[in-house]
Amino acid sequence: MDSTLKELATKTPKKIVLLVMDGVGGLPREPGGKTELETARTPNLDALAAAAECGVHLPIGFGITPGSAPGHLALFGYNPIEFPIGRGVVAATGVAFPMKPGDVAARLNFATLDAAGAISDRRAGRIPTEKCAQLCDLLKAVSIKGVEVFVKPVKDYRAVVVFRGKGLSDMVADTDPQVTGVKPVDPAATDPKAELTARVAKDFVAQARKILASQAPANGVLLRGFAELPHIPSLQELYQLSPIALAVYPDYKGISRLVGMEAIEDLADLEAQAKALATVWDSHDFFFIHHKYTDSKGEDGDFDAKVKEIEKVDAFLPRVLDMKPDILIVTGDHSTPAVAKSHTSHPVPFLIAGEGVRADGTAKFGERDCARGLWGTISGQMLIRIALSYTGKLKKFGA
Amino acid sequence: MDSTLKELATKTPKKIVLLVMDGVGGLPREPGGKTELETARTPNLDALAAAAECGVHLPIGFGITPGSAPGHLALFGYNPIEFPIGRGVVAATGVAFPMKPGDVAARLNFATLDAAGAISDRRAGRIPTEKCAQLCDLLKAVSIKGVEVFVKPVKDYRAVVVFRGKGLSDMVADTDPQVTGVKPVDPAATDPKAELTARVAKDFVAQARKILASQAPANGVLLRGFAELPHIPSLQELYQLSPIALAVYPDYKGISRLVGMEAIEDLADLEAQAKALATVWDSHDFFFIHHKYTDSKGEDGDFDAKVKEIEKVDAFLPRVLDMKPDILIVTGDHSTPAVAKSHTSHPVPFLIAGEGVRADGTAKFGERDCARGLWGTISGQMLIRIALSYTGKLKKFGA
Numbered sequence: 131m132d133s134t135l136k137e138l139a140t141k142t143p144k145k146i147v148l149l150v151m152d153g154v155g156g157l158p159r160e161p162g163g164k165t166e167l168e169t170a171r172t173p174n175l176d177a178l179a180a181a182a183e184c185g186v187h188l189p190i191g192f193g194i195t196p197g198s199a200p201g202h203l204a205l206f207g208y209n210p211i212e213f214p215i216g217r218g219v220v221a222a223t224g225v226a227f228p229m230k231p232g233d234v235a236a237r238l239n240f241a242t243l244d245a246a247g248a249i250s251d252r253r254a255g256r257i258p259t260e261k262c263a264q265l266c267d268l269l270k271a272v273s274i275k276g277v278e279v280f281v282k283p284v285k286d287y288r289a290v291v292v293f294r295g296k297g298l299s300d301m302v303a304d305t306d307p308q309v310t311g312v313k314p315v316d317p318a319a320t321d322p323k324a325e326l327t328a329r330v331a332k333d334f335v336a337q338a339r340k341i342l343a344s345q346a347p348a349n350g351v352l353l354r355g356f357a358e359l360p361h362i363p364s365l366q367e368l369y370q371l372s373p374i375a376l377a378v379y380p381d382y383k384g385i386s387r388l389v390g391m392e393a394i395e396d397l398a399d400l401e402a403q404a405k406a407l408a409t410v411w412d413s414h415d416f417f418f419i420h421h422k423y424t425d426s427k428g429e430d431g432d433f434d435a436k437v438k439e440i441e442k443v444d445a446f447l448p449r450v451l452d453m454k455p456d457i458l459i460v461t462g463d464h465s466t467p468a469v470a471k472s473h474t475s476h477p478v479p480f481l482i483a484g485e486g487v488r489a490d491g492t493a494k495f496g497e498r499d500c501a502r503g504l505w506g507t508i509s510g511q512m513l514i515r516i517a518l519s520y521t522g523k524l525k526k527f528g529a
Numbered sequence: 530m531d532s533t534l535k536e537l538a539t540k541t542p543k544k545i546v547l548l549v550m551d552g553v554g555g556l557p558r559e560p561g562g563k564t565e566l567e568t569a570r571t572p573n574l575d576a577l578a579a580a581a582e583c584g585v586h587l588p589i590g591f592g593i594t595p596g597s598a599p600g601h602l603a604l605f606g607y608n609p610i611e612f613p614i615g616r617g618v619v620a621a622t623g624v625a626f627p628m629k630p631g632d633v634a635a636r637l638n639f640a641t642l643d644a645a646g647a648i649s650d651r652r653a654g655r656i657p658t659e660k661c662a663q664l665c666d667l668l669k670a671v672s673i674k675g676v677e678v679f680v681k682p683v684k685d686y687r688a689v690v691v692f693r694g695k696g697l698s699d700m701v702a703d704t705d706p707q708v709t710g711v712k713p714v715d716p717a718a719t720d721p722k723a724e725l726t727a728r729v730a731k732d733f734v735a736q737a738r739k740i741l742a743s744q745a746p747a748n749g750v751l752l753r754g755f756a757e758l759p760h761i762p763s764l765q766e767l768y769q770l771s772p773i774a775l776a777v778y779p780d781y782k783g784i785s786r787l788v789g790m791e792a793i794e795d796l797a798d799l800e801a802q803a804k805a806l807a808t809v810w811d812s813h814d815f816f817f818i819h820h821k822y823t824d825s826k827g828e829d830g831d832f833d834a835k836v837k838e839i840e841k842v843d844a845f846l847p848r849v850l851d852m853k854p855d856i857l858i859v860t861g862d863h864s865t866p867a868v869a870k871s872h873t874s875h876p877v878p879f880l881i882a883g884e885g886v887r888a889d890g891t892a893k894f895g896e897r898d899c900a901r902g903l904w905g906t907i908s909g910q911m912l913i914r915i916a917l918s919y920t921g922k923l924k925k926f927g928a
Contacts, residue, residue, distance in 0.1 A: 486869065488564070524593065529616035529619055
């Protein structure tokens with residue numbers, strides 16, 4: 131099917147906007163109650179839903195709880211099972227680090243270790259990004275024979291390390307035990323071909339420990355998601371799109387770059403995203419707008435704050451509509467119900483609005499109303515195909 | 530799955546009718562409006578829908594706009610991606626030309642060329658079929674060493690040419706540039722193994738030009754859709770059916786023959802189709818009835834005329850019901866909204882009526898009512914399976 135789609139793809143001037151409220155899907159906080167989205171006052175989204183084709187989507191498949199990277203890959207039309215993306219790669223591309231084939235990247239979290247070497251805080255007291263950048267600079271002193279080491283700050287206590295050298299492999303297990311009170315795990319190869327990489331990572335951790343000894347609360351490092359660069363065909367290659375990402379958070383810029391999108395740097399908030407959208411409108415035909423905080427508040431378990439984030443996006447919506455996109459998709463990459471404080475597998479509501487849609491009169495942009503929309507429950511990987519065909523970007527198949 | 534279905538298939542006397550309104554799916558002509566089907570007064574279809582299982586189907590897949598041949602293949606239960614059918618084959622089988630393996634067929638359109646050899650009318654002033662037949666007769670004078678050439682009239686300015694000889698291939702590009710004011714493209718091989726065929730086709734075009742020199746407006750030919758016969762397992766082979774097609778247009782007879790159907794010749798209209806249905810009722814168990822003009826009027830952009838065509842089929846429906854089919858499917862092969870003037874990827878409404886269905890009370894046979902029917906949105910390739918099983922033609926799987 132992928133090669134068929136590629137053959138059918140054709141360039142048109144029509145414009146598609148994909149507006150993602152991260153983790154927007156939710157759950158009621160009490161039996162019989164409403165979800166976050168159902169609770170939110172969203173007059174703009176509701177009006178749009180009534181004139182749109184609505185449904186709910188499963189980003190990866192029934193029962194699969196998507197991580198952020200695969201959830202977005204699905205929305206970009208890829209099968210995330212076919213294109214696994216490690217956390218390290220997401221982090222590296224997120225800060226625009228130019229990874230090369232054979233490089234191995236890992237997410238590096240600064241952490242607090244006690245006198246015995248056990249983890250007392252997995253997030254190093256959530257140090258600010260500026261401090262993180264200073265510490266990354268210090269880690270330039272790490273020296274490993276035959277291997278180049280790059281350490282780049284990401285956000286707060288999060289950084290990324292990239293190892294470059296011959297014969298490296300990403301088959302190395304996380305050193306973050308995910309709990310406090312125990313020592314970080316030594317880097318261990320999960321495949322014999324990664325023995326060298328595990329030794330390199332172990333050397334790096336040991337040297338980092340010495341360099342950071344006096345830097346409490348950030349006196350240790352935890353490594354997660356060792357990963358090599360995957361080969362993903364780009365959205366240009368597949369669909370002849372000129373896509374651009376308008377995301378505040380580095381990871382989402384990273385995922386976007388992996389599928390060939392440009393990504394605008396230094397967008398602080400929805401206001402900046404709205405202005406940037408107008409600026410790049412004429413030069414692109416696919417616009418991915420990402421709002422992170424619906425997910426963050428869900429992860430925090432803060433139902434009311436998540437409702438407010440949804441309402442912010444509702445207030446932002448007219449700025450998108452002002453651009454008159456030919457097709458506008460509004461959805462999420464997965465559900466993050468505040469009551470769950472985590473991603474879940476629940477279907478995610480979506481709407482497809484624009485010219486040439488069969489308005490289904492959905493009364494409210496919410497999980498249960500959308501599930502009764504025209505599309506019912508479909509794969510999240512199909513949304514972009516529908517948008518492409520509605521904008522004439524997929525030619526007729528066969529005579 | 531195909532081999533499983535084949536193993537489960539069993540012959541029963543029960544009868545299935547598949548009634549296809551070509552391109553029936555539509556769109557409202559103004560925001561908040563109704564589609565062609567929703568607008569049409571269809572008391573018979575509506576009554577049937579209420580007592581049927583309704584839904585909408587995607588003939589090929591999400592975002593894929595079906596051509597006529599693949600759209601029908603899907604309704605006959607095949608995956609059109611797996612069985613690509615070239616336009617030439619559709620045309621040749623449509624006029625009951627007995628293609629053999631190794632033959633290469635192409636659609637031949639008579640066209641008007643100006644003094645400089647540029648195309649001034651790609652349809653030769655839409656000459657009538659009788660004139661087309663005379664011109665095809667003239668082209669019998671073409672002589673190419675080692676290759677037999679057959680030219681058969683199809684309809685109006687449309688004909689088909691079949692080349693028979695050793696070492697031919699269908700990897701030849703269209704000579705129709707799809708625009709006027711330029712010369713026809715020379716036949717070119719898209720694969721080295723088709724060099725001979727390209728030379729043969731070039732020779733044919735040159736000789737045709739001479740023969741037709743005095744036949745303006747039909748003084749040139751355009752070739753499209755070079756194609757060899759695909760191997761498609763027949764409906765008899767797969768499901769032990771005795772299928773027959775009742776179609777007015779040649780192409781649909783052609784597609785039907787490709788899957789092993791008989792096809793009745795010389796059916797002028799729905800009245801003739803109704804009479805033929807009664808005639809062949811006892812000798813067959815699968816009846817494909819095709820109505821072309823819903824699509825034609827959609828392609829013309831004539832909303833009201835498409836509505837009328839739907840109403841004609843509604844008036845025809847009692848003639849089918851009189852035969853008391855065990856299962857009756859009413860649907861389309863794709864959408865052709867008048868506002869789009871072309872095929873689109875929008876889901877196509879269907880109803881499955883007969884004994885042993887779960888009547889879903891759908892109030893109106895229309896896109897949006899059907900989308901809320903019991904089946905929701907499914908693949909068009911599944912409809913025949915449902916019909917086969919409801920008529921006992923697929924045995925239980927497993928103990």
